[in-house]
Amino acid sequence: MSARLIGARGQAIGASGRAEETRPAPRVPVGELVFALLMLVLGALALIGAFSIHIPVGIQVGPTVFPIAVSVLLIATAAAVVVGVLRGDRGEPDDGEDIDSSARTDWLTLAKIVGALIAHLLLIEAIGWAPAAAVLFGIVAWTLGAKRWWLGFVIGLVVALAVQVVFGGLLGLSLPWGPAFAWLGGMF
Amino acid sequence: MDSWTLLLDGFATALQPQYLMWAFIGVFIGTAVGVLPGIGPAMTVALLLPLTYTLDATAAIITFAGIYYGGMYGGSTTSILLNTPGESASIVTAIEGNKMAKLGRGAAALATAAIGSFVAGTIATIGLTLLAPILADFAVSLGPADKLALIVVAFITVGALMGRSVSRGVLSLAIGLFIGLIGTDNLSGQQRYTLGMPVLGEGISVVLVAVGLFAVGETLYVAAKLRQGGVDVIPVTKGWRNWMTKDDWKRSWKPWLRGTAIGFPIGTIPAGGADVATFLSYAAERKLSKRKDEFGRGAIEGVAGPEAANNAAAAGVLVPLLTLGLPTTATAAIILFAFQSYGIQPGPQLFTNQPALVWALVASLYLGNLILIVLNLPLVGMWVKLLQIPRPYLYAGILMFAAFGAYAIRFSIADVVILLVIGVLGYFMRRYGIPVAPLVVGMILGPMGEAELRKALQLSQGDPSTLIMQPFAAAAYGVLVVLVLGALWLRRRQTRYEQHLTETIAVPITADQEV
Numbered sequence: 001m002s003a004r005l006i007g008a009r010g011q012a013i014g015a016s017g018r019a020e021e022t023r024p025a026p027r028v029p030v031g032e033l034v035f036a037l038l039m040l041v042l043g044a045l046a047l048i049g050a051f052s053i054h055i056p057v058g059i060q061v062g063p064t065v066f067p068i069a070v071s072v073l074l075i076a077t078a079a080a081v082v083v084g085v086l087r088g089d090r091g092e093p094d095d096g097e098d099i100d101s102s103a104r105t106d107w108l109t110l111a112k113i114v115g116a117l118i119a120h121l122l123l124i125e126a127i128g129w130a131p132a133a134a135v136l137f138g139i140v141a142w143t144l145g146a147k148r149w150w151l152g153f154v155i156g157l158v159v160a161l162a163v164q165v166v167f168g169g170l171l172g173l174s175l176p177w178g179p180a181f182a183w184l185g186g187m188f
Numbered sequence: 189m190d191s192w193t194l195l196l197d198g199f200a201t202a203l204q205p206q207y208l209m210w211a212f213i214g215v216f217i218g219t220a221v222g223v224l225p226g227i228g229p230a231m232t233v234a235l236l237l238p239l240t241y242t243l244d245a246t247a248a249i250i251t252f253a254g255i256y257y258g259g260m261y262g263g264s265t266t267s268i269l270l271n272t273p274g275e276s277a278s279i280v281t282a283i284e285g286n287k288m289a290k291l292g293r294g295a296a297a298l299a300t301a302a303i304g305s306f307v308a309g310t311i312a313t314i315g316l317t318l319l320a321p322i323l324a325d326f327a328v329s330l331g332p333a334d335k336l337a338l339i340v341v342a343f344i345t346v347g348a349l350m351g352r353s354v355s356r357g358v359l360s361l362a363i364g365l366f367i368g369l370i371g372t373d374n375l376s377g378q379q380r381y382t383l384g385m386p387v388l389g390e391g392i393s394v395v396l397v398a399v400g401l402f403a404v405g406e407t408l409y410v411a412a413k414l415r416q417g418g419v420d421v422i423p424v425t426k427g428w429r430n431w432m433t434k435d436d437w438k439r440s441w442k443p444w445l446r447g448t449a450i451g452f453p454i455g456t457i458p459a460g461g462a463d464v465a466t467f468l469s470y471a472a473e474r475k476l477s478k479r480k481d482e483f484g485r486g487a488i489e490g491v492a493g494p495e496a497a498n499n500a501a502a503a504g505v506l507v508p509l510l511t512l513g514l515p516t517t518a519t520a521a522i523i524l525f526a527f528q529s530y531g532i533q534p535g536p537q538l539f540t541n542q543p544a545l546v547w548a549l550v551a552s553l554y555l556g557n558l559i560l561i562v563l564n565l566p567l568v569g570m571w572v573k574l575l576q577i578p579r580p581y582l583y584a585g586i587l588m589f590a591a592f593g594a595y596a597i598r599f600s601i602a603d604v605v606i607l608l609v610i611g612v613l614g615y616f617m618r619r620y621g622i623p624v625a626p627l628v629v630g631m632i633l634g635p636m637g638e639a640e641l642r643k644a645l646q647l648s649q650g651d652p653s654t655l656i657m658q659p660f661a662a663a664a665y666g667v668l669v670v671l672v673l674g675a676l677w678l679r680r681r682q683t684r685y686e687q688h689l690t691e692t693i694a695v696p697i698t699a700d701q702e703v
Binding site: 031032035036039040042043046049053054055056061062063065066067070071073074077078080081084089090091092094096097098099100101103104105106107109110113114117118120121122124125129131133136137138140141142143144145146147152155157159160163167171172173174175178 | 197225226233238241242266270271352353355356358359361362363365366369373375376377378380381389401404406408409410411412413414415416518575578579580581584585587588589592595596601604607608611612615616618619620621622634638642643645646669
């Protein structure tokens with residue numbers, strides 16, 4: 001069964017040696033171009049910024065020499081990538097064990113995960129580290145398709161409390177306990 | 189023979205119960221995290237950095253040595269038993285190892301990988317013991333211009349040789365150098381690129397960048413294209429005592445030694461790390477084998493050689509790291525940072541200033557190798573269970589530990605914000621095929637390079653010719669040119685070779701996506 005599939009797949013593998021994307025790539029890789037252009041802008045801003053660094057008197061090699069060199073390198077390499085992309089040299093996306101490289105990018109999932117991190121960092125000081133970490137864990141697990149949505153929050157809370165007890169309680173890192181677990185923090 | 193006495197002293201330290209325990213914990217956690225799919229050695233080390241926040245220097249460094257070896261090895265279990273291998277250093281192992289597992293010979297594949305790693309790791313650590321003091325002695329005499337030359341060599345080789353595109357690699361390096369500039373300049377006390385924000389005044393922590401790129405960036409990248417459906421782990425049968433037959437041993441021992449001979453030297457030079465070594469070893473075994481037809485169908489030599497090369501290269505990477513302070517992989521760069529956070533600067537002076545620490549570290553490498561094999565052979569059933577962790581919880585856990593590591597640096601919400609920003613950057617870099625490793629190396633080595641540059645120019649009264657007129661520096665730049673040309677040639681061969689492989693045997697990765 002699988003041998004036949006391998007054979008069939010073998011023909012589908014192009015000259016690049018990689019399996020071709022099932023979905024035709026857009027002709028102008030807009031995202032890649034935008035990324036490279038952003039890096040070009042970053043380089044330009046870095047160069048302008050370098051000249052506004054104050055140089056103290058009496059120093060032979062000031063604090064601007066290296067920033068100027070780095071800015072120029074940034075601009076040059078970003079420009080090289082832009083030119084490369086325009087000439088058809090596309091970047092090869094990373095592979096990974098859990099990645100289905102033929103799938104479409106799921107932007108909604110990405111937005112939810114970024115949202116979970118933002119919620120986490122806003123909540124740390126209000127409700128304590130462990131509950132805020134449980135929120136992060138729960139939202140992410142749920143977003144990625146955990147079967148029971150509440151289980152993520154429960155597991156998250158248990159793991160987060162374990163981390164907080166070991167690192168905060170026993171090893172002395174001062175993670176905020178928050179109102180709900182102040183009694184637990186009081187034990188250390 | 190002086191270094192042998194020092195090594196014995198090192199063993200005396202490393203064998204103390206509390207340090208032995210830390211070595212054990214390091215290897216254990218390193219293997220556990222390394223086995224988890226989607227987590228390579230660099231992410232393992234980055235995620236586990238917070239573990240050492242509260243330890244003393246010797247304990248922390250011994251723990252890290254264990255994490256490093258454990259993390260390096262953990263990936264091979266994943267690639268043999270999981271149907272969808274990923275991490276580059278062990279991808280060659282996957283070609284044969286995965287096929288062996290499917291034929292019911294997974295136990296033999298795991299055993300030859302574990303024993304091969306032990307043999308290679310031990311021989312390579314002996315190599316490190318012999319080579320490092322000599323190199324350190326020599327490196328003590330290097331001036332600022334020479335050190336700058338070494339750093340430039342690391343920049344260019346890492347930037348140009350990691351990943352498939354030179355311009356993208358060097359772009360990544362440049363971004364890293366820029367991030368390294370943010371903060372207060374040590375020499376003049378001037379603020380650079382801080383936008384007037386006090387949070388940025390101390391600079392951006394390497395922990396944030398490493399964890400952000402490797403953990404957050406990788407999680408976002410996986411989340412966007414998560415493979416749906418069940419996790420497909422190939423079961424391992426038979427007790428571990430009779431895993432390898434006599435024939436397996438006979439076919440494995442030569443590849444182990446050859447893998448070591450290939451891996452260690454490649455690890456010591458900045459040539460792109462372990463994956464070049466594993467590829468070369470695989471190619472060599474395939475060429476030398478009398479049973480060429482078995483390659484691509486589960487030849488044990490194709491697991492034994494590359495796995496040995498992988499671990500020998502891991503030990504080799506420590507040679508320039510310890511003696512010159514030069515990290516040649518992202519993982520090594522993060523370890524360098526772990527040293528620096530204890531005020532220890534790896535480099536030639538390390539062997540004269542901190543002999544007790546260095547030799548305790550080297551001794552713990554020998555012990556780590558032993559612990560690795562003890563943990564891996566009998567406990568494989570447990571590691572297999574780790575492979576089956578449901579992915580939603582796995583990635584939720586990775587993000588939680590990433591956020592913990594960021595917040596625990598100085599208990600500042602701003603650090604978690606920076607972590608998120610860098611994570612998003614890491615996502616887009618992966619998406620557009622820009623390697624992240626050069627960024628980490630650039631960020632860590634950039635400030636060191638700047639310091640040496642300014643020292644050199646100060647000494648020469650601003651005459652830039654000093655940078656290339658020193659004999660050692662000149663030689664280093666010469667070698668650099670040869671290295672880059674040689675490595676680019678090697679890479680072209682590797683690409684062609686992989687193409688050839690894909691065409692003849694069709695790697696299981698692509699085939700299985702259809703099923």
